[in-house]
Amino acid sequence: AIPLVVAISTAVSAQNGLLIRNRTAFEESRKISAILFDKTGTLTKGDFGVTRIESVDKNYNSDEVLRLSSALEQSSEHPIAVGIIKKVKENNIVIPKLEKFTAITGKGVEAIVEGKDVKVVSPGFLRENNISIPEDAYSDAAETVVFILIDSKLIGFIALADEIRPESAEAIRIFKKNNIKVLMATGDNEKTAKAVSDKLGLDGYYAEVLPHQKVEIIKELQSKGEFVAMTGDGVNDAPALAQANVGIAVGSGTDVAAETADIILVNSNPQDIANLILFGKATYRKMI
Ligand code: ADP
Numbered sequence: 001a002i003p004l005v006v007a008i009s010t011a012v013s014a015q016n017g018l019l020i021r022n023r024t025a026f027e028e029s030r031k032i033s034a035i036l037f038d039k040t041g042t043l044t045k046g047d048f049g050v051t052r053i054e055s056v057d058k059n060y061n062s063d064e065v066l067r068l069s070s071a072l073e074q075s076s077e078h079p080i081a082v083g084i085i086k087k088v089k090e091n092n093i094v095i096p097k098l099e100k101f102t103a104i105t106g107k108g109v110e111a112i113v114e115g116k117d118v119k120v121v122s123p124g125f126l127r128e129n130n131i132s133i134p135e136d137a138y139s140d141a142a143e144t145v146v147f148i149l150i151d152s153k154l155i156g157f158i159a160l161a162d163e164i165r166p167e168s169a170e171a172i173r174i175f176k177k178n179n180i181k182v183l184m185a186t187g188d189n190e191k192t193a194k195a196v197s198d199k200l201g202l203d204g205y206y207a208e209v210l211p212h213q214k215v216e217i218i219k220e221l222q223s224k225g226e227f228v229a230m231t232g233d234g235v236n237d238a239p240a241l242a243q244a245n246v247g248i249a250v251g252s253g254t255d256v257a258a259e260t261a262d263i264i265l266v267n268s269n270p271q272d273i274a275n276l277i278l279f280g281k282a283t284y285r286k287m288i
Pocket residue numbers: 038039040073076077078080081105106107108109120121122123144145146185186187188189209210211
């Protein structure tokens with residue numbers, strides 16, 4: 001039989017943006033001592049707007065930088081891609097055809113466009129390939145910047161801005177009051193990660209994290225005695241969601257992530273997790 005408290009909590013949770021898939025997750029939630037958030041779409045809105053498009057190669061102007069990247073981004077579901085395509089539509093750009101699209105896991109996308117090898121990638125990818133990052137790429141620390149390569153040569157970059165969710169600050173206040181460490185793991189660059197972490201007053205962050213590294217981060221926290229909750233989305237996050245003591249798939253999460261998770265965060269709102277923990281503590285206090 002389902003214990004009464006679980007039945008009630010499941011019903012209450014559903015009204016508050018949470019789907020509890022694993023019966024013990026509700027009970028476990030009050031033991032959480034550290035929570036590892038993903039950034040984009042959870043602590044932030046995940047709604048990127050293009051702020052700058054720059055060319056660094058005289059053979060391609062900024063319109064060409066945008067046009068060539070649009071071919072790849074139309075085939076990607078990443079929030080960065082959605083932001084770029086919004087700009088492409090505003091500018092009435094005709095998106096060129098592409099061949100052989102591939103995702104470079106945690107680093108970007110690649111395809112053949114008009115006979116050229118085009119990549120849209122992270123600053124980490126440039127560093128690994130000894131390509132220097134243009135000085136003006138990070139004029140604003142809070143921006144996310146992606147770089148466009150043609151046949152492995154840098155031709156330009158696109159800067160995008162996302163906003164912190166208004167609910168994040170209140171959620172973090174509740175976690176801290178309950179002695180829960182708030183951490184962030186993101187594939188985004190160090191500067192952007194630090195800007196978000198500083199603004200929200202996080203206890204720590206991990207930047208330029210590749211999907212498989214999230215499992216290691218959680219194991220390390222667990223080895224220090226932490227009882228870890230983690231939010232994630234996408235197929236790539238499934239192993240980390242499974243490793244976490246409480247795995248929380250965010251609303252836009254794919255089926256694979258949702259299947260691995262203990263809890264689904266329907267509106268991707270961190271405040272719903274804070275409320276779950278408060279509710280869990282209050283419920284079990286009454287029972288004891
Ligand atoms: P996150 O979910 O934290 O953004 P990802 O692993 O999805 O982490 O992406 C990591 C980084 O890889 C992004 O910050 C970006 O630099 C690059 N990237 C991933 N997908 C794309 C894409 N479709 N277009 C441009 N850059 C991308």
